[in-house]
Amino acid sequence: MTEFIDLFPTKFVKRPLADFEEPNRDLIKHVREMEKANKSLTTDYRENNPLEYDRAGPNWLRAQINDTVIAYLKDVGIDYAVNWQIHAWANVNRMGDYQDPHNHPHAYLSGTYYLKLPTDAPKKRHRSDVRPNHISFYDPRTGFNMTSIKRDPYVDPEFTVLPEPGLLMMWPGSLMHFVHPNLSDETRISLSFNIVLKWSDDYLPTQ
Numbered sequence: 001m002t003e004f005i006d007l008f009p010t011k012f013v014k015r016p017l018a019d020f021e022e023p024n025r026d027l028i029k030h031v032r033e034m035e036k037a038n039k040s041l042t043t044d045y046r047e048n049n050p051l052e053y054d055r056a057g058p059n060w061l062r063a064q065i066n067d068t069v070i071a072y073l074k075d076v077g078i079d080y081a082v083n084w085q086i087h088a089w090a091n092v093n094r095m096g097d098y099q100d101p102h103n104h105p106h107a108y109l110s111g112t113y114y115l116k117l118p119t120d121a122p123k124k125r126h127r128s129d130v131r132p133n134h135i136s137f138y139d140p141r142t143g144f145n146m147t148s149i150k151r152d153p154y155v156d157p158e159f160t161v162l163p164e165p166g167l168l169m170m171w172p173g174s175l176m177h178f179v180h181p182n183l184s185d186e187t188r189i190s191l192s193f194n195i196v197l198k199w200s201d202d203y204l205p206t207q
C-alpha cells in the first residue's frame with residue numbers, strides 16, 4: 001500500500017472567541033490600570049500576570065485558554081492527564097512598537113489573545129508592502145522552501161495573520177514569530193501567555 005505521510009507537523013490553533021466584547025472591555029480596563037501602576041508593563045512581562053486576578057475579564061479569558069489547551073491536547077492525541085499553569089503578560093504597543101523574531105523558551109505552548117487593534121487606515125506615507133499589526137510565524141525548518149515549486153507545501157516559509165479583537169491563537173512555544181510594527185496613533189493591546197507544564201514522569205515517551 002502506498003502511504004503519503006505528513007512528517008513533522010506544526011500544530012497551530014486559531015480560535016475566534018464568541019461573546020468577547022464585554023470581557024474585552026473589562027480586560028482593557030484591567031490592563032490600563034496595571035499600566036498606570038507600572039509604566040514598563042510590557043517589558044516587565046515576568047512580573048505582571050494579568051490573569052492572576054479574580055475579576056470578570058481575567059476569569060473569562062483563563063477559562064477560554066484552558067478550554068483551548070484541552071482541545072489542543074485532544075487534537076494531538078494526548079489521552080492522559082496533563083497539568084499546566086498559565087503565565088500571562090500584557091502587551092501595549094504604541095506607534096512604532098514591534099516585537100522582533102523570537103520564541104518562548106521553556107513553554108510547552110504559547111499564545112496570544114487580542115483585546116484591541118487600531119482601526120484607522122494605514123497612512124499614505126508608508127511603503128505599500130508594510131503589514132502593520134500583523135503577526136508572522138516561520139517554518140521551523142529553516143530553508144525548507146529553497147527548492148520548492150508552485151503548489152508544493154513548502155513554498156511559503158511564513159504564515160501571517162492580521163488579528164482582530166476576540167481572536168485567540170496558540171502554538172508550540174518553540175515556533176518563531178514576529179510582531180509587525182504598530183504604525184497608528186491608536187494602541188494595540190493583547191495578552192500573551194505561556195502554557196508551562198507541571199512536570200510529571202508520565203509525560204516521558206515510552207522508549
Ligand SMILES: [Fe+2]
Nearest residue numbers: 102103177192
Ligand atoms: Fe511572542
